[in-house]
Amino acid sequence: MSALLKVDGVSKRFRGLIAVDRVSFQVPQGAIFAVIGPNGAGKTTLFNMIAGNFAPDNGTVSFAGERIDGLPPDQICRRGVGRTFQIVRPFPMLSVEENVIVGALLHRHHARDARVRAHEVLRRLDLYDKRTQRASALTLPDRKRLEVARALATDPKLLLLDEVMAGLRPTETDRIVAILKELNSETGLTVLLIEHVMRAVMALASRILVLHHGAAIAEGAPEEVVRNPAVIHSYLGAEDVA
Amino acid sequence: MMARLIDGVPRRVLILLGIVVAALVLAPLVASDYLLTVLIVILYFAYLGQAWNIMMGFAGQLSLGHTLYVGLGAYAAAALYVHYGIGPWIGMLAGIPIAGIAGAFIGYLAFRFRVGGVYFAILTIGFAEFARVGFDHLEWTRGTGGLFLPVAQYAHNDLWHLRGHPVMFYYVLLAAVALAFVGCRVLLQSRIGYFWLAIREDEEAARSVGIDTFRYKMVAVVISAAMTSFAGVIFAFYYNNLFPDQVFHISRSIEIILGPIVGGIGTLFGPILGAFVLTGLAETLTSALNALGVDLPGAKQVFYGVCLLLVIVAMPDGIWPWLARYIGLKGDRS
Numbered sequence: 001m002s003a004l005l006k007v008d009g010v011s012k013r014f015r016g017l018i019a020v021d022r023v024s025f026q027v028p029q030g031a032i033f034a035v036i037g038p039n040g041a042g043k044t045t046l047f048n049m050i051a052g053n054f055a056p057d058n059g060t061v062s063f064a065g066e067r068i069d070g071l072p073p074d075q076i077c078r079r080g081v082g083r084t085f086q087i088v089r090p091f092p093m094l095s096v097e098e099n100v101i102v103g104a105l106l107h108r109h110h111a112r113d114a115r116v117r118a119h120e121v122l123r124r125l126d127l128y129d130k131r132t133q134r135a136s137a138l139t140l141p142d143r144k145r146l147e148v149a150r151a152l153a154t155d156p157k158l159l160l161l162d163e164v165m166a167g168l169r170p171t172e173t174d175r176i177v178a179i180l181k182e183l184n185s186e187t188g189l190t191v192l193l194i195e196h197v198m199r200a201v202m203a204l205a206s207r208i209l210v211l212h213h214g215a216a217i218a219e220g221a222p223e224e225v226v227r228n229p230a231v232i233h234s235y236l237g238a239e240d241v242a
Numbered sequence: 243m244m245a246r247l248i249d250g251v252p253r254r255v256l257i258l259l260g261i262v263v264a265a266l267v268l269a270p271l272v273a274s275d276y277l278l279t280v281l282i283v284i285l286y287f288a289y290l291g292q293a294w295n296i297m298m299g300f301a302g303q304l305s306l307g308h309t310l311y312v313g314l315g316a317y318a319a320a321a322l323y324v325h326y327g328i329g330p331w332i333g334m335l336a337g338i339p340i341a342g343i344a345g346a347f348i349g350y351l352a353f354r355f356r357v358g359g360v361y362f363a364i365l366t367i368g369f370a371e372f373a374r375v376g377f378d379h380l381e382w383t384r385g386t387g388g389l390f391l392p393v394a395q396y397a398h399n400d401l402w403h404l405r406g407h408p409v410m411f412y413y414v415l416l417a418a419v420a421l422a423f424v425g426c427r428v429l430l431q432s433r434i435g436y437f438w439l440a441i442r443e444d445e446e447a448a449r450s451v452g453i454d455t456f457r458y459k460m461v462a463v464v465i466s467a468a469m470t471s472f473a474g475v476i477f478a479f480y481y482n483n484l485f486p487d488q489v490f491h492i493s494r495s496i497e498i499i500l501g502p503i504v505g506g507i508g509t510l511f512g513p514i515l516g517a518f519v520l521t522g523l524a525e526t527l528t529s530a531l532n533a534l535g536v537d538l539p540g541a542k543q544v545f546y547g548v549c550l551l552l553v554i555v556a557m558p559d560g561i562w563p564w565l566a567r568y569i570g571l572k573g574d575r576s
Contacts, residue, residue: 051450077452085450091443102440105433106452114433154451 004029004158004190005050010059010069012045019045021214022059027158027207032184032191034201034222037211038235043194044086046211047162050192051083052076064157078106082156084147086163086194092136096127099135099146103153118153125149125179141172148176152183161193165200177203198236202226210235247427255571266416270409276529278408282480284521285415286473291501291513292422293469298499299508300426300435301462302442304359307348307366308470309494310373311341315471316478316489320391321383323403323479330404334475338468344369345467346460353459358445367492374490383484391482404479411480418476419514422469427510429465438462442508470498500546504553506560515562520549 003026012020020042027033035043049056052073061069068076077083082103090099100121104114122128125145130138135146144164151159161180165173177200183189195201201208201222208225210218212234218225225231248256270278290312297303318337322328348369352362378386399406404414429435437458440448445455478484488494505516524542531538557564 053446073446073449074452074454077450083450085447089444089447091440091447093443094439098436098439102436102448102453103451105436109433111431111433111436114436150451 002029003027004031004064005192006060006062007046007050008060008062010046010049010056010061012042012049012054013057018214020049020056020211023209023211023214023216024059025209025216025219027190027192030184030188030190031206032180032193032204034205034208035192035194035211036196036198036201036208036235040213041211042214043211044162045214047083047160047192047194050076051081051160077154077156080155080157081160082151082154082158083160084144084151084162084164086166088140088143088147090135090138090143090146090150092134094135095132096135096138096146097122097131100149100153103150106154114153118149121149121153124183125152126175141168144168145176145179148179152189156189158190158192161191161195163194163196165195165197168197170199173197173200174203176200180204198226247424252571255569258569263420270412275408278412280521280525282408282412282415283525284517285412285419286476286517287497287501287521288514288517289415289419289422290470290473290498291505291517292419292426292510293466293473294498295502295507295509295513296426296429296438296466296469297462299502299512300430300438300442301459302438302445303459303462304363305366305463305466306363306492306495306499307368307370308466308498309490309492310344310366310370311467311470312474312477312494312498313370313373313377313484313486313489314341314344315474316484317377317383317389317474318471319475320389320478320484323391324389325382329402330475330479331402334472337475338471341471341474342464342468345463349460349463353456367495370490370492370495374486377486377490383486386486388483388485391479393482404476408480411476414476418472423510423514430510434458434461439508500550502560504549504560506562509560509562509566511566512560512562515565516560519561520546523549 005027008024009022010020011018011022023046035046037043045054048054049069050061052071052075055070060067063079063081068079091102097118100118101111101114104117105111108114108117119128122131125148127142127145127149130142135143138146148161148164165176180191181204184191205222208220208222209216210225210231217230217234218228226236269281273281294305294308297305315334315337318340319330319333322333322336323330348366352365357365377383383389396406399410401410437453440451440453441455441458448455500520501516502513503516504520505514506512524545527545528542531541553560
């Protein structure tokens with residue numbers, strides 16, 4: 001499998017703090033790849049460099065064979081990278097449907113076509129019945145799914161999910177896991193997720209990268225990674241493995 | 243096209259709208275001269291409010307210097323008329339692009355260097371003030387002495403030169419309000435309208451779904467500035483005199499934005515409704531005070547202040563969203 005996303009030695013420094021330190025990994029086409037690590041490990045910073053919110057100080061990010069590091073977020077999205085935000089930010093005063101239409105309009109020129117696509121995505125994410133509600137009126141789990149829906153509507157090749165399961169009940173988590181698995185198997189969508197909820201990570205990811213203090217301390221298949229002593233020590237803690 | 247415009251609008255709202263439009267079309271037949279001048283002012287502010295609303299209500303960019311574009315349109319058309327006898331409809335072919343370019347320049351400065359929110363508002367005030375001082379010293383437009391358009395008794399209305407009875411101005415403005423309304427509705431339902439709303443709601447999230455926010459904010463400011471300058475042309479030919487100190491004064495910019503705020507920012511009917519409520523009630527108040535023999539300078543301004551306070555406290559979204567619910571419109575952005 002060829003790599004859809006290739007991150008090569010990226011670093012990001014905020015004043016004296018090295019948030020991300022020479023991290024490299026590759027996400028193959030069609031994979032579900034997870035980045036885990038304790039709070040402050042640099043996961044979101046890594047994401048922001050891939051999505052274009054920050055340019056890396058060093059290193060390169062390539063998507064589908066082309067350098068994308070340093071490009072602004074809108075251009076990266078147009079190339080096929082969709083993202084969600086850790087702290088959800090749907091367009092609050094717009095309806096659920098309109099939120100998703102905005103995403104769908106990226107590659108469609110008429111609102112009518114975008115609405116068709118938006119309905120398709122909303123059905124997939126179980127939000128169709130709530131399409132006329134204002135985004136600000138939704139519950140947190142619904143808003144999280146709306147973020148995913150809006151990103152999906154842009155027809156991404158790679159979807160970046162920043163802690164979409166955080167704060168959800170286990171049943172809600174299972175629901176999103178099921179939706180993502182379905183998307184991955186049916187449409188071949190490649191997913192890169194940051195996640196704390198190990199239940200979701202273990203169910204979804206084919207490969208895991210562990211960050212600690214900005215550096216990659218382990219990478220591999222889920223079963224290997226959770227047995228890695230360094231990972232247990234820095235992140236999982238003894239009882240989580242059992 | 244027509245079918246799409248009224249798509250999804252309930253029948254009774256269309257009927258109501260038809261009645262309002264018919265009343266406005268027929269109004270000059272029964273209105274007194276005084277009432278007609280009040281209606282002209284209302285339509286003038288309804289149109290300007292609609293133009294300003296594109297920037298603030300749709301794209302979320304607060305301009306407090308919109309009178310700059312009014313003034314540029316007014317001065318360009320009036321000066322061409324005074325100096326070369328060029329009629330307003332030709333003159334606006336210069337005035338509108340000039341305003342558009344001014345808007346583009348301010349927008350470029352602001353959006354390229356990420357000047358947003360209050361700072362953007364201050365920048366727009368700054369440019370309007372700059373124009374006010376600049377025009378004071380511009381000989382071509384007669385500086386502080388004021389630019390006067392020749393006035394005579396006209397036997398009949400000359401639409402081509404906008405010389406004649408106020409009724410003519412009334413219909414020109416009515417047509418402008420109608421066109422602006424339809425234009426804004428079309429924009430709002432199109433791709434660009436959705437992108438504007440996304441930018442207004444959350445610019446970073448808008449960028450993350452692939453929207454080139456710089457580009458769409460530029461389009462908003464240019465369209466808004468160009469539309470606004472048309473009202474300036476009408477202003478010049480209606481009042482026949484222009485003074486930098488009046489045309490470019492910040493209070494003019496504030497007047498433009500009061501209507502949409504009271505009526506409902508980001509709505510299509512809001513600017514029109516706001517203009518009717520504010521100007522209508524203020525004029526009623528003035529004439530009532532006159533009838534009572536009370537002379538209170540500034541009563542109108544106090545009234546505007548009270549209106550703003552009431553709306554902000556009781557209906558922070560403006561009157562239209564409340565009214566829309568009342569008449570059973572699913573009044574999100576009608």
